[in-house]
Amino acid sequence: MALASDLDEPHDSVREPVLSIRGVSKGFGAVRALTDIDLDVYPGEVVALVGDNGAGKSTLVKILAGVHPADSGVITFNGAQVSIPSPTESRELGIATVFQDLALCDNLDVVANLFLGRERGGFMVDEELMEQQAWELLRQLSAKIPSVRIAVASLSGGQRQTVAIARSLIGEPRVVILDEPTAALGVAQTAEVLNLIERLRERGLGVILISHNMADVQAVADRVVVLRLGRNNGVFRTSDVSYEDIVAAITGATDNPVSSRSAAQSSEKDAE
Known part of the structure; x- marks a missing residue:
């Protein structure tokens, strides 16, 4: 097993990440949801x-x-440090979630869902242009x-997911975040969504896939970032x-350089 952070990535040396997170932390009262997250x-x-x-x-x-x-922490997008104070700012920046x-309207058709709030044609909506x-x-x-x-109410789960992803691409984003896109889908619909994720990669987009399904992860992901108790626990x-290595990092069954360093830092802070 090899950590990506411990290996030389040839493409990383010649390309800059479109999205970079360093030391991001977030708390809700006494609860620390995130501590020094890098991505x-x-x-x-x-x-x-x-x-x-x-x-x-x-x-x-x-x-x-x-x-x-x-x-706290720093978020860099397209090489520039940014702040993301609202969903509108996130979309305008180039992040689609x-x-x-x-968040689809079941009673509306596919075209209406794709362009809801972003209709084409000015004062007179151009239905033909939007359909095209x-x-x-x-x-x-x-x-x-x-x-x-x-x-949309007549579509399958996989087709509904397709419409939601297509809608996110209307604003020409650079990064697409997919939150459990294959949850509750059947085998055929899951395959359809995974193919769609590969199309996003082929378009040159950065994709963040949140999933509990390790088979889906291993089918389409290039790298796996593991979070455990609000901290990085392996890249x-x-x-x-292997599947077992990922599960071990998720559950904390094995140590790796990232988790060991985080534990040491926590011990130092407690000692202070």
Whole structure:
């Protein structure tokens, strides 16, 4: 087993991460949700963010989505230090987040959901233009949608996930965050969503995949970032790590240089 942080990444030496997080911490009263979190996401890369319930995954996603402000730490996007005070700022910056509930309007068709709040045509909505752009975007993603004029309520779980991801791409983001995109999906629908994630990577986007499904993680992720109790507990190349190694890092069954360093720092602070 090899930690990505301990290995030389050839592409990392010639490319800058599109998103970089250093020392991000967040607390809610006496509860420390995140402590000194580091994370890099490169263009054309899928990074799986994994951890047990309460590990801090959702809090980190909400910080990047502009829902919660970080208490401390530095966030760099496209090489510049940024702050993300609101969801609007996050979207304008180039970060698109697809939460697990998808936030789709079941009674509206695919076109209306894609362009809700961003309708084309000014004072007179151009339905024909929006329909044309909807089909173009879905074709680029190799999406399997029977019609863009069908109500979202009539779509399968995988197709609904496709619509939510396609909607996130309307603003030309550089990073897409997917929160449990295959949860409660069947085998065929899961395969459809995983294919969609690969299309995002091929488009040169950085993808952060939050998932509890290790089979999905190993199928599409380039690297795996493990959070445990609000701290980094390992960064692994997917090709070099086994299912058991990832689970061991999630549960704390094994030590690695990252977790050992975090434990030592905690001991020093307690001693003070």
